[in-house]
Amino acid sequence: MIIRILYVSRAVGPQTTTVTASILARAQARNAAERIGGVLCQGQGMYLQVLEGEREAVNRLYARIVADPRHSAVTLLLLEEVSRPRFAGWSMALVDLSDSDPMVQMGHPEFDPYQASGAMVMTLVDELLESGRRIVLPAA
Numbered sequence: 001m002i003i004r005i006l007y008v009s010r011a012v013g014p015q016t017t018t019v020t021a022s023i024l025a026r027a028q029a030r031n032a033a034e035r036i037g038g039v040l041c042q043g044q045g046m047y048l049q050v051l052e053g054e055r056e057a058v059n060r061l062y063a064r065i066v067a068d069p070r071h072s073a074v075t076l077l078l079l080e081e082v083s084r085p086r087f088a089g090w091s092m093a094l095v096d097l098s099d100s101d102p103m104v105q106m107g108h109p110e111f112d113p114y115q116a117s118g119a120m121v122m123t124l125v126d127e128l129l130e131s132g133r134r135i136v137l138p139a140a
Contacts, residue, residue, distance in 0.1 A: 004052045006078040008113040009071035027092040037087035043097030052085040078118030
């Protein structure tokens with residue numbers, strides 16, 4: 001069974017390019033081996049991540065994420081079974097969130113994914129990706 005999860009967390013330290021590169025490199029290697037796909041949206045002191053794959057593999061990964069000291073307030077926003085993954089072939093893509101992104105604004109001066117529904121945040125992730133804001137994709 002293939003599942004998709006969406007979670008939000010707060011960054012414990014600064015979201016530097018060094019930290020991001022480390023997270024992305026490790027995620028791409030591990031996720032490819034586990035056949036997990038997804039996208040990491042980061043910025044404004046938060047992480048939003050969508051993960052897709054076999055239920056057992058995604059659950060193991062999510063448990064590691066919850067225990068990762070680089071995150072706090074890890075909150076599961078959405079968990080669903082899927083028949084077709086959206087991120088097949090992406091061991092991990094990265095999107096940088098800026099003040100001008102609709103993801104951040106959502107029609108409000110401040111975006112708070114902790115208050116939005118999981119479905120709404122997932123729709124915004126889809127819109128962000130469709131707008132071409134992907135910054136880094138894994139090598140094919």
